[in-house]
Amino acid sequence: MAFSLCLPQISLSGNNALQDLVSRMVTKAIQRPLVVTEKALLDIGLLDSLMSALRDAGITPTVFDGVLANPTDKVAEAAYAAFKESNADALIGFGGGSAMDTAKAIRAMAANPDKTIYDFEGIGKVGLVGPFLACVSTTSGTAAEVTSNAVITDTRRKVKMVIIDSALIPDIAVNDPSLMVGLPKSVTAATGMDALTHAIEAYVSIGAHPLTDHSALASISMIAEYLPQAVTNGKDLKAREMMAHGQFLAGMAFNSAGLGYVHSLAHQPGATHNLPHGICNAIILPVVCEFNLPVKEARFADIAVAMGVDTSEMSQAEAAKAAIQAIRSLSKTVGIPAGLHEIGIKESDLAGWVDAAEADPCSGCAPRIATKAELLAMYQAAF
Ligand SMILES: [Fe+2]
The missing domain is CATH 3.40.50.1970 (Rossmann fold)
Known part of the structure; x- marks a missing residue:
């Protein structure tokens, strides 16, 4: 194709x-x-x-x-x-x-x-x-x-x-x-992390291709650099403009490359508990990255570089893990809750979402296929 x-x-x-x-x-x-x-x-x-x-x-x-x-x-x-x-x-x-x-x-x-x-x-x-x-x-x-x-x-x-x-x-x-300058801090953080999720899911998607890779990586760099500033000072027009460009590039990437299990898993609590999409994504993102890491190690190493990590002294495996650490650190910096338990979800909710997550159209681009048990394990790890 x-x-x-x-x-x-x-x-x-x-x-x-x-x-x-x-x-x-x-x-x-x-x-x-x-x-x-x-x-x-x-x-x-x-x-x-x-x-x-x-x-x-x-x-x-x-x-x-x-x-x-x-x-x-x-x-x-x-x-x-x-x-x-x-x-x-x-x-x-x-x-x-x-x-x-x-x-x-x-x-x-x-x-x-x-x-x-x-x-x-x-x-x-x-x-x-x-x-x-x-x-x-x-x-x-x-x-x-x-x-x-x-x-x-x-x-x-x-x-x-x-x-x-x-x-x-x-x-x-x-x-x-x-x-965008009047957007509250919490919405700036949640939507910015949604954009980061788009870029990362697009970059490791089975639908990724050369025309989407560059916009995905450029997006990751811009979001990692400017999201903290946009959250800290919403009136910073430069940060707002760069976030607008960064999220646009992420959209360019995922609209053609597709998404993955972060969105599939996040859509369910969003629907049943009416929670912000970006918050659900941000909490689940590092967990799905850990699941995908064995099949996309080189790409996660690229993501680390795009997020500003100095990987020059690292092996590819170390750089890939550093990407996930950088994602967790950015989430913490912009005030994303640490787990699903902090946003009103009970552990007993998790199992009921697995079938719908598996059937979600975003699952079709996941780089590593998960069993139902693995999807539940990801929910539990994000809890
Ligand atoms: Fe999204």
Whole structure:
């Protein structure tokens, strides 16, 4: 199979990216976009600059502000109803991964009005490309503005449905660091560690290839260097901008190389306990790296170098282990909890997640196949 690199048609990054988006929407004769976001972002005024720029350009936006963290089937259905009711001709996902994934869900349903959100679970089930979609990221982590993925919780089964289809890749991706300076420390840390997880899982994935390797390693370097600064001083525009670039590069890498067991395992507590995706990933990441290490030693040694470890006096095996130590150290520096037990999970929860983790589409790119017993052992090690 040929190497593939799947990207948005246009990606806008930097301090004027939001204004540039509006100009490009004018060029495309868009008149009535539905802006899909969280009420909390509206309340703090984060949408003000977008809304006034749209109105100044003669565009009439409608807002759906019913997005919740870890968006559910119900949220997706309500958002699609708002899209139809507003007679919108385009979609703007504005926020973190939850807002952008909800906008992607609307796009899938609008393209396939005879289907329900449940019909899209898995790989390649959307098929048709829906209305114009711009995704404006206000965090630095999920890379949902870059990718073909949307994650929607099925409330009937309490499982996160992973929807992967190139029809979901936004037409325009926007990363404007001026929208990120007010992001709280905890969200900066969690989303930044999600981005690091994307880069590392992509680099050791069975789907990794030369077109994804360089962006994955560059991403790891940028995140290791700038995430602590972005957490310590959120107003540090340079750190915010480098994190925006770093998470974008991670998105470029994993959108084509795939992910692995960190995401498969992390999706389950995220769904049953409504926990932040990045926190679950960050806690599980070093455990899965230890499991993968025997089959990807040289790649973990590369990761150590990318994270700034001086490996010049180390053997490959020592360097690979140093990578995992560097991941643990970065997690601690940015305040990630030490284990799943610290975020409200009970040991008795773990066994119930193994089947869904094994079936998660992200498991298909794992470099080392785990048995159910090994998946449970990883949950226990992360506990
Ligand atoms: Fe993620």
